[in-house]
Amino acid sequence: MSSAEAPEIRGGLAFGPLWRIARRDLGRNRRRSLLSMLAVALGLALLIAFNGLINGVMDDMRDNTIRYDTGHLQLRRPDYDADSLSLRGSELVDDLDARLARLRAMDGVRVASPVLWIRGLMTGAEESVDLRLIGIDPESELHAPFRDALAAGDFLSADDRDGVLIGRRLAEKMGLAPGDKAPLAVVDAEGKLDEGLFTVRGVFDTGLIVYDESVALMSLSKAQAFGQARGRASAIVLLLDRADDAARLAATLDEPGLRALSWLDLNELLGYYLGTVKRFYWLLDAIVMLVVAVVIANTLLMAVFERIREVGILAALGMRGRQILQLFMLEALALGLLGCAVGIGLGLAGVAWLQTVGIDFGEEAMSGAGNLAMGSVMHGRIDLLQVLLLTLWTLAVIGLASLYPAWFAARMEPVDALRQT
Amino acid sequence: MDAVQLDNVSKTYAIGESQLRALDGVSLTVAQGEFTAIVGPSGSGKTTMLQLMGCLDRPDGGRVQVEGRDVTDLGPDARADLRRDRIGFVFQFFALVPVLDAFENVELPLLLAGIPEAERRSRVDELLEAVGLSDRAHHRPDQLSGGEQQRVAVARALAPRPVLVLADEPTANLDTANGRRIMEIMQGLNQRTGTAFVFATHDPRVVAFATRVVEMRDGKVVGERAGQGASPTGSPT
Ligand SMILES: Nc1ncnc2c1ncn2[C@@H]1O[C@H](COP(=O)(O)OP(=O)(O)OP(=O)(O)O)[C@@H](O)[C@H]1O
Numbered sequence A: 001m002s003s004a005e006a007p008e009i010r011g012g013l014a015f016g017p018l019w020r021i022a023r024r025d026l027g028r029n030r031r032r033s034l035l036s037m038l039a040v041a042l043g044l045a046l047l048i049a050f051n052g053l054i055n056g057v058m059d060d061m062r063d064n065t066i067r068y069d070t071g072h073l074q075l076r077r078p079d080y081d082a083d084s085l086s087l088r089g090s091e092l093v094d095d096l097d098a099r100l101a102r103l104r105a106m107d108g109v110r111v112a113s114p115v116l117w118i119r120g121l122m123t124g125a126e127e128s129v130d131l132r133l134i135g136i137d138p139e140s141e142l143h144a145p146f147r148d149a150l151a152a153g154d155f156l157s158a159d160d161r162d163g164v165l166i167g168r169r170l171a172e173k174m175g176l177a178p179g180d181k182a183p184l185a186v187v188d189a190e191g192k193l194d195e196g197l198f199t200v201r202g203v204f205d206t207g208l209i210v211y212d213e214s215v216a217l218m219s220l221s222k223a224q225a226f227g228q229a230r231g232r233a234s235a236i237v238l239l240l241d242r243a244d245d246a247a248r249l250a251a252t253l254d255e256p257g258l259r260a261l262s263w264l265d266l267n268e269l270l271g272y273y274l275g276t277v278k279r280f281y282w283l284l285d286a287i288v289m290l291v292v293a294v295v296i297a298n299t300l301l302m303a304v305f306e307r308i309r310e311v312g313i314l315a316a317l318g319m320r321g322r323q324i325l326q327l328f329m330l331e332a333l334a335l336g337l338l339g340c341a342v343g344i345g346l347g348l349a350g351v352a353w354l355q356t357v358g359i360d361f362g363e364e365a366m367s368g369a370g371n372l373a374m375g376s377v378m379h380g381r382i383d384l385l386q387v388l389l390l391t392l393w394t395l396a397v398i399g400l401a402s403l404y405p406a407w408f409a410a411r412m413e414p415v416d417a418l419r420q421t
Numbered sequence B: 001m002d003a004v005q006l007d008n009v010s011k012t013y014a015i016g017e018s019q020l021r022a023l024d025g026v027s028l029t030v031a032q033g034e035f036t037a038i039v040g041p042s043g044s045g046k047t048t049m050l051q052l053m054g055c056l057d058r059p060d061g062g063r064v065q066v067e068g069r070d071v072t073d074l075g076p077d078a079r080a081d082l083r084r085d086r087i088g089f090v091f092q093f094f095a096l097v098p099v100l101d102a103f104e105n106v107e108l109p110l111l112l113a114g115i116p117e118a119e120r121r122s123r124v125d126e127l128l129e130a131v132g133l134s135d136r137a138h139h140r141p142d143q144l145s146g147g148e149q150q151r152v153a154v155a156r157a158l159a160p161r162p163v164l165v166l167a168d169e170p171t172a173n174l175d176t177a178n179g180r181r182i183m184e185i186m187q188g189l190n191q192r193t194g195t196a197f198v199f200a201t202h203d204p205r206v207v208a209f210a211t212r213v214v215e216m217r218d219g220k221v222v223g224e225r226a227g228q229g230a231s232p233t234g235s236p237t
């Protein structure tokens, strides 16, 4: 008897024959297959490009904040109130020279420089602007980014007693140019309002509204005198050889009366914000995937309904439900894989373009960025792990979307399927 | 041994509120090697009976045995396996898989059964030869005439070396000459392989080929007679 010759196969039909049928079925309605493949491709390309853009924007934001503001590591007094930029003696770092010497001698520390932050006000003819005054050591490499961003005039010199640097937007707003006098006011350590007339030495243009509009730099010694905080600093800011070292070094630097904060700690708010933004983009990702899922499910449902009688024939020939399921899933997966391959190509090309050229959203659009260190030109960054995950997600979604149509075909009774004409 | 045996089998279809008794206590045994025609007016239950014999459907009452094995209560997978290994089908519409060529269509049940490649190739070649389509092996269904498609379907039904081939009005969509050709081929294969054939038909010229004729009416077997067993040349033996 031939049933003895024919080995019972309990598993699925070998991949080859199923694939042969699936492949040719896809070729049957070429336009539909192509369109659904393209839908997958565009969907994934969109996801990759979009997420790549977000990566870049977030990187830029983090890098900008590190470069212009926080550095890699800061030493502050544990009770320093960063929100009010307090100038109280007990909240400021003293003994600067000895500490700086020690820090600069440490392995992995590239730059150590003291800064003093003061809440200030620039008074103009028509309006006053709130500012953050930053007392800096003009010679320190820490401020190279501001030096590089200089758009007019000169940078501060070490012994500058009345010079300030302001950002381009502030200069425009107040109608100031290098050489002009700028009246500044601060509330000093004793709570008294101090006023002074400074000379605009130079104007910087970082492209970041948060700095260009509301920061003024002056020499540390002048700032200390202005704010009645002689010999003290709000923080010692460090640049490290490697940013990744920050957390490790922070642990070794903790000493009584001082607290070391890494850029991760200092950007907690930024991190929180980025987390929120990411969740929002996940929602967008989910919507794109949903659209892809609907397209695939629709294509497959149409394919199933068109071929109900064929399903009946296959069942009559002895194909099991599971094999019929596999057949349709295979078709969906083939569309999905092809679409993903094209989508990865398009998406990576998109991000590469963003990486090199970027999109200029213009300054006006960016005024909504508030106090985030976000430039008007957005770049992208390729994150291969992310691309892989997005691809796997897309494939998983396609698999899920094809499950119902495939299951519908598989669970049909052969007689019902054969009756269809 | 008997190829298939129906014991007091009934099948009822629900049409809205009412019930339609398509088969009403049918008992019928088809021995191995038979060449049997099922005749009867439209709606008498021929198709329904073939579907139950072929394990495409399950009866509401009674038992179905294939090669002496009770298959009435088998699950879907076991029924699929049984169809794959022991039963061939030929339908009125030329039920080929449209994306596969003639060779691949005949090969498909062998692939499903896990028959090794060399064996598959020789069986398919042999069967295509037997139905006179060796030169059409790599034509797709839409490149074949109706008669040729039906011959491929016959070859495919025979490929797994089943004990039973069920053919539901295999010639109904063919002209006289092609219908005759199909019957001659089936008869030849029946005699050569000993596979039992059961075919439903309205056509007396087709009935003439049968060695046994079963008559149905209103879901019951109402009579049975020996057939003429017309020889391939058309004259009764
Ligand atoms: N799925 C179904 N649902 C409802 N009624 C059905 C179904 N299949 C068949 N019937 C009914 O069962 C009866 C028997 O049908 P069957 O198809 O077996 O007849 P048949 O002898 O093959 O007829 P024909 O010669 O026209 O093919 C008919 O009255 C038919 O309408």
Ligand SMILES: [Mg+2]
Pocket: B046, B047, B048, B168, B200
């Ligand atoms: Mg019928």
